Amino acid sequence: MKGYAYRSGEGEPSLQLPMWEALVTDAVGDVIEFWGFKRNHGRVWALLYVREEPMNSKELQEDLELSKGAVSMIVRDLEQWKVVQRVRKPGSSAWHFEAELDFMEMITRVLQEREGELIARVSEDLKDAENLARTSDVDEETLERIKRMRTLAGLMKQALDVFVKTAQLDVSQTRDLLG
Amino acid sequence: MKGYAYRSGEGEPSLQLPMWEALVTDAVGDVIEFWGFKRNHGRVWALLYVREEPMNSKELQEDLELSKGAVSMIVRDLEQWKVVQRVRKPGSSAWHFEAELDFMEMITRVLQEREGELIARVSEDLKDAENLARTSDVDEETLERIKRMRTLAGLMKQALDVFVKTAQLDVSQTRDLLG
DNA sequence: GCGAAAGTTCAAGAGGTTTTGAACACCTAA
DNA sequence: TTAGGTGTTCAAAACCTCTTGAACTTTCGC
Numbered sequence: 001m002k003g004y005a006y007r008s009g010e011g012e013p014s015l016q017l018p019m020w021e022a023l024v025t026d027a028v029g030d031v032i033e034f035w036g037f038k039r040n041h042g043r044v045w046a047l048l049y050v051r052e053e054p055m056n057s058k059e060l061q062e063d064l065e066l067s068k069g070a071v072s073m074i075v076r077d078l079e080q081w082k083v084v085q086r087v088r089k090p091g092s093s094a095w096h097f098e099a100e101l102d103f104m105e106m107i108t109r110v111l112q113e114r115e116g117e118l119i120a121r122v123s124e125d126l127k128d129a130e131n132l133a134r135t136s137d138v139d140e141e142t143l144e145r146i147k148r149m150r151t152l153a154g155l156m157k158q159a160l161d162v163f164v165k166t167a168q169l170d171v172s173q174t175r176d177l178l179g
Numbered sequence: 180m181k182g183y184a185y186r187s188g189e190g191e192p193s194l195q196l197p198m199w200e201a202l203v204t205d206a207v208g209d210v211i212e213f214w215g216f217k218r219n220h221g222r223v224w225a226l227l228y229v230r231e232e233p234m235n236s237k238e239l240q241e242d243l244e245l246s247k248g249a250v251s252m253i254v255r256d257l258e259q260w261k262v263v264q265r266v267r268k269p270g271s272s273a274w275h276f277e278a279e280l281d282f283m284e285m286i287t288r289v290l291q292e293r294e295g296e297l298i299a300r301v302s303e304d305l306k307d308a309e310n311l312a313r314t315s316d317v318d319e320e321t322l323e324r325i326k327r328m329r330t331l332a333g334l335m336k337q338a339l340d341v342f343v344k345t346a347q348l349d350v351s352q353t354r355d356l357l358g
Numbered sequence: 359g360c361g362a363a364a365g366t367t368c369a370a371g372a373g374g375t376t377t378t379g380a381a382c383a384c385c386t387a388a
Numbered sequence: 389t390t391a392g393g394t395g396t397t398c399a400a401a402a403c404c405t406c407t408t409g410a411a412c413t414t415t416c417g418c
Contacts (some may be wrong), residue, residue, distance in 0.1 A: 027301045029302035067408045122206045129202035155349040163342035170334040246378045
């Protein structure tokens, strides 16, 4: 097994990531993508986390082979989500970024936000549908089926809330998990 | 509020969906999309569910404004996931489709499959990363951080399994929920 | 304040996924 | 067996999201 991530040709100053860092960042990228975030959000956070030492945009750009613009946008998102903090480093005029530890909390929080909006909208639409159907000459069983769908939406929300609670509980039980 | 879903021009035989059906199918489409399926999977299933009466490809195609090919592929998926059944209808040579009721079960099942593959792969990669890091001159704390990520992946799996159980339990408690 | 470096923005492009529809295959009924 | 309706496939098109990089703005050190 090679010790360095593959890169053909010899473009930049050859600052490629060691294989193990590539594996870690890609792993987190895959996980975060599963949850509907962007792969590179995960890669950036993961690199900051394993390195411990705050990194600047230039370093992130080179190590993860991202563009200037991409790094700027990604760290902005991560800051807003409070999983990355912007810090000054003595002797440098550039901002540096360091990983916060509440990554799991962020995933569940954002997930719950998205899900909340969705369920609110869907419930509203199903209510409207039910009312409209009632004013048309729709039989009782059909109305019943629409109602059942609303129940189902409610159950989905409940189940997802349980997921969020479980995730947060698990993490807090393993307090200092990532620290 | 209009009683019919909007459609400009006058293309097909004007077999547009009543507004309430459009609301229902779109609602289910949105939900299923949230879970990483295709919008039209949800729309097709939802229409079959509210209509109760089995429909053929042609009807699905016209009512939901899908192409012939799309309908073919979508019902194939839904059949494989066991949420739609193919039936014969007397007096017609075309296949008809009817909705099965275990929609929620299907979502959680597919979700758990996807998640299972993901976590297996990620855990494997993190293990490799740890081993590689160990053979390099990586300090103990860094190794510890990689280990903690593996733990985190495990917790995520646990939490998702709880979600799946909760969802299935909720539905079974409300047995005949959709029936 | 000035020049240089760092950071941001966004239109255009790349990349990936879904949908289309024409060609082909399959069935059914006669 | 055949004709016509039905069903499937898949390359191309449409669509949508993410990334790039040049232009621009802000910040820093002096």
